[in-house]
Every structure is written in C-alpha cells, then in structure tokens.
Amino acid sequence: MHSLLSQEDLAFKAHCEAFASQTLAPLAKKLGDINDVPQELRTCLAESGLYGPLFPEAYGGTGLSAVRICLAREAIAGVYAPADTTLAMQGLGGYPIVLAGNEDQKKKYLPKLAAGQRLTTFCLTEPEAGSDVSAIQTRAVADGDHFVINGRKRFISNGFSADMGVVFVKTPTAEKPNALSAFIIEKGMPGWNVDWRIELMASHDIVEFEFNNLRVPKENLLGPVGGGFKLAMQTLDLMRMSVGAAALGMARTAMERSIQYARKRVQFGQQISKFQGVSFKLAEMAVDIEAAQCLVYLAAIKKDRSDPAASLSSSIAKLHATEAAFRCIDQAIQVHGGMGVVKGAVVERLYREIRPLRVYEGTTEIQKLIIANHLIKQPK
Structure with missing residues (x-):
C-alpha cells in the first residue's frame, strides 16, 4: 500500500519511525505508565513535527493530511500509547476549529495547537x-x-x-x-x-x-x-481511520516481538518458530496486518482526495484494523506463553492498550451500523 504514497509522504513516514525509535522509545522507558501528559512528553511531541499534518499551513501546520496523520499514529502507537493519545486528541480537539472556526478563532488557537504550546481535548x-x-x-x-x-x-x-x-x-x-x-x-x-x-x-x-x-x-x-452534530461527525470521520492506524502500529509491534521470541525460544530441542502451530500464528498476523494497512491507507487517501466514499472507508478501516490488531496481539501472547502474561512485557502492555481502541470513536458495533447504513442508502 505504501507504494501508492508520494515521496514526501514516505519521507514523513521515515521521520516518524526515526522519532519513535530514537526519541520516543527512550522517553517511554523513562516515564512508564502515566495518567497525565508530563512536560517532557509535551515538549517531545511539540518538537517532533508530528502535529503538522493536523493543521493548515496558514496556521502553523504543514497542511491537513489524513495519510500523514495515520503514518504518525502507526509509528508511535506501538511504542508509547500516551504519546499516541496526545496526538489523537490534538486532532480531535483541533479539527473542529479548522472546520468551523472563524478567522479570529483560527488565529487565536490553531498556531499554538500546531506548535504544541497548548493541548486540547x-x-x-x-x-x-x-x-x-x-x-x-x-x-x-x-x-x-x-x-x-x-x-x-x-x-x-x-x-x-x-x-x-x-x-x-x-x-x-x-x-x-x-x-x-x-x-x-x-x-x-x-x-x-x-x-x-x-x-x-x-x-x-x-x-x-x-x-x-x-x-x-x-x-x-x-x-x-x-451545527454541533454535523461538526462532531465530520471530526470523527477524519480521525476514525487513524484509530485503525494506531491499532496497526500496535499489531506490527506485537508481530515483530513474536518473531523475535519465536526465533530464540527453544522447546523440545528446537526453536518454537519451527513448529507449525507457532508459524501459522505468525502468518495469520502478517495477513491481518497487511489487510489492515491497505484499508487504513485507502481510507486516508480517499479523505485527502475528498472522495465521497471516505466516510464509509473510514469506518471499514477502523472496524477491521482494531479487530485484526486485537487478534494479532492475543496470538502474540500465546506465542510468548507464560512470558506473555508477565506484567511489564511488551505484548502484555499491548493487550491492555489495544482493547479500548475497539470502543473509542465508535464501537465495533457502531461501525457495523454505519457501514450497513451506507450500503443501504447506495443507489440501486
């Protein structure tokens, strides 16, 4: 799917991944479980450039881009969920001002949000x-x-x-x-x-x-x-597919950890990766992740092109990616065996973090209703 992205998008993807591995991962290890957004995390995200795609260039952003929002969330969600939540909320709380704000409101609030000087919800x-x-x-x-x-x-x-x-x-x-x-x-x-x-x-x-x-x-x-209901729904339409991107990032981390563990874990005289029961789990993870990636970025591309079908695709992407990621992470714990349920293990953390994504911004069941309504309303 990434072959359909522009060179600029791919450069942003590389930037996000470098930030996640080189800057965010060490900070995540230092901060651990948190129930707020400490100044270190605020500063880290403000300096990362990841808020840019949430806002127009005229107000301090780099230009609205659903694709790049998804790339950013995919890169950081599997590394540190509190950072992903903060990025998501900056979008959810900022996009209504982008859509419906008058010029005075946009000038007053958007530059500070784009720069990470203020957090919104x-x-x-x-x-x-x-x-x-x-x-x-x-x-x-x-x-x-x-x-x-x-x-x-x-x-x-x-x-x-x-x-x-x-x-x-x-x-x-x-x-x-x-x-x-x-x-x-x-x-x-x-x-x-x-x-x-x-x-x-x-x-x-x-x-x-x-x-x-x-x-x-x-x-x-x-x-x-x-005008509030329409504004809320428009905002969710933009950000909903990015929930799928966050789930995709978590699933990818779970698969990578599972591959690493299966290669080094020896039972019955051989690496467990050589057992069909384990290798099939890895294969199923790969298929789920590939399909989720295609759906998420298809929805994002449609949104950036103002395609009328973007809303339907966004719900499809959110539904499939969050459910697929949950399956992947559940299987990752199975691959890890007892080590997978040890408090503090990466896959144990991911298991707790992926579950709410099947609820946020419209439950799986609500996505099914949205998808079905779109299908029923389509002309014969």
Missing part, C-alpha cells in the same frame, strides 16, 4: 450519552454576551492535562429539541471542574468533567447554533 461523551449522541444532556443557555453551560462529560481523554477543549452541548429549540452546538472552552474558566479521574486498564489520562454555570463568551461558539 474533545468533549462529547456523557454518562448517559455514549454511542447515542442524541442523548446528550449538557446544555447551553444564552445569557447576554455569554452562554451558560451546565452538565457532565465522561471518558474525556487528556482531560486532566488539556489546556482547552471543544465541548458539544444541547441547545434545544422548539423546531430542533436535540440540536447540538460546539464551543471552545479553556481551563481556568470558572465552572469547568475536573470532577474525577478515571483509572483504565491501560495507562491513560481520562476524566469526568462537571460544568457548573460555566460562562462561555459568545465568540467561542464554533459555527452556527445547532
């Missing part, structure tokens, strides 16, 4: 609104020159470390009782409280927010009132 999910976005209860009410926001958000990645975010809230009208709107919010605004931090199975900065009479200036409204 994407505030959509609530205690009673996960897959069902229409169930959002957090509300914004106009009050003079402000909107007043009350409600809760849950499972907000990088929510503790973020300096700002884009929040999606209900702004009901008689005609559209479930209408959503999007606002840029900043840490330090009175009424935005990190209520509690959530501990997940894998290292992750993730929290629940409470908004208690949060006053947001009207100039922080992104796009028109009622």
Whole structure:
C-alpha cells in the first residue's frame, strides 16, 4: 500500500519511525505508565513535527493530511500509547476549529495547537450519552454576551492535562429539541471542574468533567447554533481511520516481538518458530496486518482526495484494523506463553492498550451500523 504514497509522504513516514525509535522509545522507558501528559512528553511531541499534518499551513501546520496523520499514529502507537493519545486528541480537539472556526478563532488557537504550546481535548461523551449522541444532556443557555453551560462529560481523554477543549452541548429549540452546538472552552474558566479521574486498564489520562454555570463568551461558539452534530461527525470521520492506524502500529509491534521470541525460544530441542502451530500464528498476523494497512491507507487517501466514499472507508478501516490488531496481539501472547502474561512485557502492555481502541470513536458495533447504513442508502 505504501507504494501508492508520494515521496514526501514516505519521507514523513521515515521521520516518524526515526522519532519513535530514537526519541520516543527512550522517553517511554523513562516515564512508564502515566495518567497525565508530563512536560517532557509535551515538549517531545511539540518538537517532533508530528502535529503538522493536523493543521493548515496558514496556521502553523504543514497542511491537513489524513495519510500523514495515520503514518504518525502507526509509528508511535506501538511504542508509547500516551504519546499516541496526545496526538489523537490534538486532532480531535483541533479539527473542529479548522472546520468551523472563524478567522479570529483560527488565529487565536490553531498556531499554538500546531506548535504544541497548548493541548486540547474533545468533549462529547456523557454518562448517559455514549454511542447515542442524541442523548446528550449538557446544555447551553444564552445569557447576554455569554452562554451558560451546565452538565457532565465522561471518558474525556487528556482531560486532566488539556489546556482547552471543544465541548458539544444541547441547545434545544422548539423546531430542533436535540440540536447540538460546539464551543471552545479553556481551563481556568470558572465552572469547568475536573470532577474525577478515571483509572483504565491501560495507562491513560481520562476524566469526568462537571460544568457548573460555566460562562462561555459568545465568540467561542464554533459555527452556527445547532451545527454541533454535523461538526462532531465530520471530526470523527477524519480521525476514525487513524484509530485503525494506531491499532496497526500496535499489531506490527506485537508481530515483530513474536518473531523475535519465536526465533530464540527453544522447546523440545528446537526453536518454537519451527513448529507449525507457532508459524501459522505468525502468518495469520502478517495477513491481518497487511489487510489492515491497505484499508487504513485507502481510507486516508480517499479523505485527502475528498472522495465521497471516505466516510464509509473510514469506518471499514477502523472496524477491521482494531479487530485484526486485537487478534494479532492475543496470538502474540500465546506465542510468548507464560512470558506473555508477565506484567511489564511488551505484548502484555499491548493487550491492555489495544482493547479500548475497539470502543473509542465508535464501537465495533457502531461501525457495523454505519457501514450497513451506507450500503443501504447506495443507489440501486
């Protein structure tokens, strides 16, 4: 699939892989499991150039590129998941401003996000609104020159470390009782409280927010009132395929580790790689990874070409790549045997890190619904 990429894309790929192995891997070993984004990681990512493809050149980026977002996530996810999460959230929290921000908003926020001077997040999910976005209860009410926001958000990645975010809230009208709107919010605004931090199975900065009479200036409204749902879906369409890229990176690391282990592990007088049961697992991993790679980058290429089918391809890529990566990592643990379930082993870490990717940005089941709806709506 990489033969379809430009020379510039391939150069960026090489840059990402060099950064991952030479800079990020030593830092990951030093930092270990973390539940925030320490300054060392912030600085490391800010200096890496990996934020560039998330933002237009006019605002400090290197030009929006779904392909390069995927290349970056594939390169770093298998090395250090907290770095991948931070990159992803910079995209999820920044892209709504790229899409719907006015010129003042873009100039104010995007250059600092592109430079890594500020971290952002994407505030959509609530205690009673996960897959069902229409169930959002957090509300914004106009009050003079402000909107007043009350409600809760849950499972907000990088929510503790973020300096700002884009929040999606209900702004009901008689005609559209479930209408959503999007606002840029900043840490330090009175009424935005990190209520509690959530501990997940894998290292992750993730929290629940409470908004208690949060006053947001009207100039922080992104796009028109009622335009929030479309904006959220457009953002997920861009970033969803990159979840598949992150899964691909994790699967590739698992396969590489499995090959290394199978070559050196001796049982019954020979390397276990020579046993058919083990070699078949490696072959199956390779097939899953190759197929996932093709689907992820096909979706990314379509997105960069503004192909109308990009949304469908994005869901297909996310579904297949995350499920395939889970299979690969599960088999990698089997190849490693007892060493695979030892706390701290690479494949043990990957097993905990891959599982949430089958949920983030739309569960596997939601992807199936999206894909089926696309198919049903296609003209005969």
